[in-house]
Amino acid sequence: MKKKADNIPPAQRAAVKAKIPSYQREFYSWLYESPRLTRWLDHQRLLNVLTFGASGKMLKSCANEIPVSSDVLQMGATFGDQIGTAAARVGIYGHYDLLDVSMVQLRHQRNKYCYLFPFMRFINGDAAEQPKRQYDVVICYMLLHEVPSGTRAQIVNNALNCVKPGGKVIFVDYNNSPVWHPLRWLVKMFNRLYQPFAEKLWHNEIKNYARSPSGYYWRKTTFFGRMYQKVTAVRKESLY
Numbered sequence: 001m002k003k004k005a006d007n008i009p010p011a012q013r014a015a016v017k018a019k020i021p022s023y024q025r026e027f028y029s030w031l032y033e034s035p036r037l038t039r040w041l042d043h044q045r046l047l048n049v050l051t052f053g054a055s056g057k058m059l060k061s062c063a064n065e066i067p068v069s070s071d072v073l074q075m076g077a078t079f080g081d082q083i084g085t086a087a088a089r090v091g092i093y094g095h096y097d098l099l100d101v102s103m104v105q106l107r108h109q110r111n112k113y114c115y116l117f118p119f120m121r122f123i124n125g126d127a128a129e130q131p132k133r134q135y136d137v138v139i140c141y142m143l144l145h146e147v148p149s150g151t152r153a154q155i156v157n158n159a160l161n162c163v164k165p166g167g168k169v170i171f172v173d174y175n176n177s178p179v180w181h182p183l184r185w186l187v188k189m190f191n192r193l194y195q196p197f198a199e200k201l202w203h204n205e206i207k208n209y210a211r212s213p214s215g216y217y218w219r220k221t222t223f224f225g226r227m228y229q230k231v232t233a234v235r236k237e238s239l240y
């Protein structure tokens, strides 16, 4: 008789071993634990086609928020040119820590960037756990819509807490697009099928997840007919 573990697909089995959070194991391990699919999807041109060009605009807008030579933490790896564009902006006098729960994603990013950006570090860890030190800039790019609400609140607050006074957190993610948006219903259908936590983010502002929102200056910009948002939170400096 076949053992129960034999019925689990190899990508999911690897995810269980690597202490990957249950939401990722359940819904995304087919993608993030598969080196082949990761290689296949990791192309900026493909992302531009899928997002009607919005992806390229958002990643540039995110990179433009980063002061040169900053000490940066990114929570969660991304496909395409987002990390490369942000790291190029940071430059050789800065630091760039890339944190991800998936070793498959980290290995892929390390192969892609370790020679190009020697100031990058690839850290296996969970953004829902408090980071060990403080940074000038924290980037949370298209991560929040993939996680359940409780984890989302933890990630938002960890990002806000680990930024230095005067430093900045940059969130880029889905936004609640208007009802007339031609792709709203297509995206809604896709989310219901493949990204079960994404719709909750439509109905709650990122700022509302913060425990002490008044400690930060907030700014929100939208892209592609309000389909996507970039929210920046700059930590207020103490007057004393």
Ligand SMILES: C[S@@+](CC[C@H](N)C(=O)[O-])C[C@H]1O[C@@H](n2cnc3c(N)ncnc32)[C@H](O)[C@@H]1O
Residues within 6 Å of the ligand: 021, 024, 032, 075, 076, 077, 078, 079, 080, 099, 100, 101, 102, 105, 125, 126, 127, 128, 141, 142, 143, 146, 147
């Ligand atoms: C940041 S999102 C990127 C989504 C989309 N694929 C993109 O490229 O825009 C996906 C990444 O976040 C990672 N991830 C998911 N939950 C995480 C968590 N709690 N802490 C750190 N990384 C996480 C996944 O392993 C994956 O590499």
